[in-house]
Amino acid sequence: MKIKIARYMGKEVTQKEDIEYEVSLSDATLLEVLNEIKTKQDATLSYSSGCRSSICGSCSMRVNGREVLACAYKVKDGDFVEPMKNSPLIRDLVVDMDRAYEFNAKAKAWQSSIKKGVRLSQENQMLNELQSDCILCGSCYSVCPVYAVNDEFLGPFALTRVWKYISDKRESEPQSKIDAIQTNGVWDCTLCNECTLVCPQGISSKTDIEKLRIRSVASGYSDPSFATSFGSFGGASFDGSPSF
Amino acid sequence: MRSDVLIIGAGGAGLVAAINAHESGAKVRVITKEYPTRSQTCMAQGGINAALGNASDDSVEAHVQNTLKSAHGIANEDAVRHLCESAPDAVEWLDSIGVCFSRTKDAKIAQRTLGGASAPRACYAKDYTGLKILHTLYDRCNALGIEMLSERYLLNLVTHKPTSSDAYIGGATFLNIRSGEVESYEAAAVIVATGGYSRIYDKHSTNSTSSTGDGQAACLRAGARLSDMEFVQFHPTALKGSSILISESARGAGGYLLNSKGERFTNELAPRDEVARAINEEIQKGEGVFLDIRHLGEEFIDRELPQERKLAKLYENIDPVYEIIPIKSVAHYTMGGIEVDKNSQTNIEGLFAVGECANHRVHGANRLGGNSLLELVVFGKQAGVNAAKYAKIFDKTIETKEQVKRDEEFLKRVKEFSNEIGFYEKREFIGDVFYNNVGISRDAKGLKEALDAVYKIQKEMPMMGPKDRSKIYNTNLVEFLEFVNMIELCESVLVCAIERKESRGAHYRSDMLEQNDEKYKAHTIAYEENGTLFTDFAE
Structure with missing residues (x-):
């Protein structure tokens, strides 16, 4: 399964880049997929998370233009993951709230x-x-x-x-x-x-x-x-x- | 940047302490590594205990006795009495600031039964009790104009030790996660409220990934003492695949535990250590274990346990209204923590601790469900009031520059670690070792093996380190620092568990089944001197 993530490495590097990742998980939440990418493929990927059970509010982001909690959203092939809008972007999927x-x-x-x-x-x-x-x-x-x-x-x-x-x-x-x-x-x-x-x-x-x-x-x-x-x-x- | 009282951690304990320190006249600053509403407290579902007798007869004395019984001889009775006697006021206060508790038909706060309780004693708000308490506390802090700073990771506590007197606190240093800079915050009094360390079990824990014991590890480095670190509570019912918590209230309401044959095998409402062991024994026998709440009916489940239904569907593709839920027992709450006196103060002057990170000796060897939300209100108040009082008469000098320099050098070194070994793999590995060897059932051989594994990782640490060397919002670095803290705490858990050659509550030794009061009706103490860990037993 492939997903694309909007990457932005912070103020030090100005350009944004959409990077595609391939993971072999199926029936997985987006948070599980992000953790898989971070711990096995690309340690520089940044996002926030906490409880894994949709109650702490940390892992909100957008998939295909729609706001979701990463821990409550089941990933589909071809999904495009972006940070939330209306708040300053700090890095990757993290905004300043x-x-x-x-x-x-x-x-x-x-x-x-x-x-x-x-x-x-x-x-x-x-x-x-x-x-x-x-x-x-x-x-x-x-x-x-x-x-x-x-x-x-x-x-x-x-x-x-x-x-x-x-x-x-x-x-x-x-x-x-x-x-x-x-x-x-x-x-x-x-x-x-x-x-x-x-x-x-x-x-x-x-x-x-x-x-x-x-x-x-x-x-x-x-x-x-x-x-x-x-x-x-x-x-x-x-x-x-x-x-x- | 100086305040009277600096509070590290913005969960329930930290925010209650902040409100009380502020109301006692102190200038308060709260700093958290997340945001103020995202801590572990929001995950508390079951309720908060108080002998209100709203659902049936109850008494403070019964609450005291239930708590002491579950603690297996190593709770402090005075502390437990203070906790239980203060409980009705604590709940009344939460009610007065706007917490949306569920109600009975006669307009009282609703209460339900949790394990080990002789009466329905847990006041609740659906299965969102912790969430609603935490958010109401946050709103209260806003009402009082309390300063709350987010996304700053605790590095070290700053202590001063004049030759002629005892050490005292002067503030703390943090990594500003957003900027990557080391910052120092000076304060006359510091309250550590950073939560537990259940994530040493990695994926075998119900907890938020943030429960990494940062406060305990910083206290240990600063010369404060930890106690009863070997006592880790396993929650009987977590989803089998994901370790997501299914609240005890599901069993309180009449849920059954079944094995693969569909047989009940234990008293579902015994204290958690007993139920977890019974489940573990079934699993050891090769049985699957399931929670069955089908008979409670859809209407009840949607009203009282909506989160449970949602999470079981999401993670196990199971609808508990129609199907039984596969479960296992996983690490849930750490009874041990920073040793404090009856004023919530540590052995370092002006340094206080409260909440799951602290050990107020009220849970002993096994905590009762519903007592931890209570603890953070009762002792949060105590810590806040006492820290403000201490700050008022504080007349010493504080200097944090030296520590900032040391931390900057440390971070620079860490970023140069060789990265031959991936720390994420080691984090998962040690979590598995802890779940198997330092979990529900332990023995000398397994504990020793685990300790060897921890020592090996300590030695290999310079060969790990973050892969990401950038400055801005480097979560890879933060997770590595959390890992370093967890490994430090793993050692203290193991050394204490090895020393305690008996079974007591959550510390169950399959090679020493008896509870030995003559030798071990005492608290294990862990402390560091010149970088070496020591342990001791104390009354």
């Missing part, structure tokens, strides 16, 4: 205050059980088209995390969370649903963002693009001058 991770803090994705003794029913718990399955692999972040036009977008996983806390009965100040996601947040999403399609945990950030929009509207916020396109709802008028 620091900036992506920082959006969790920018979106204030945490419970505002510590609250003891709140009784959650099974229904309460089910409200955000799925969202708290997130493994921060960054697949949704890589596939998101918004970063092509706005690199300050809080992004799918951070907004899902915000929904996780806002929907939680233990959160005592949901309003402050809603306030924090108005700029570069819920309204910048195009609702293209790509994030949903690549999530290995079956989470739909798009749906979570829609729910956050409804909560935002209920709190008196409105879609700023809607406001601008119709001129005078308290935003800027057509010529850009402030309107009152």
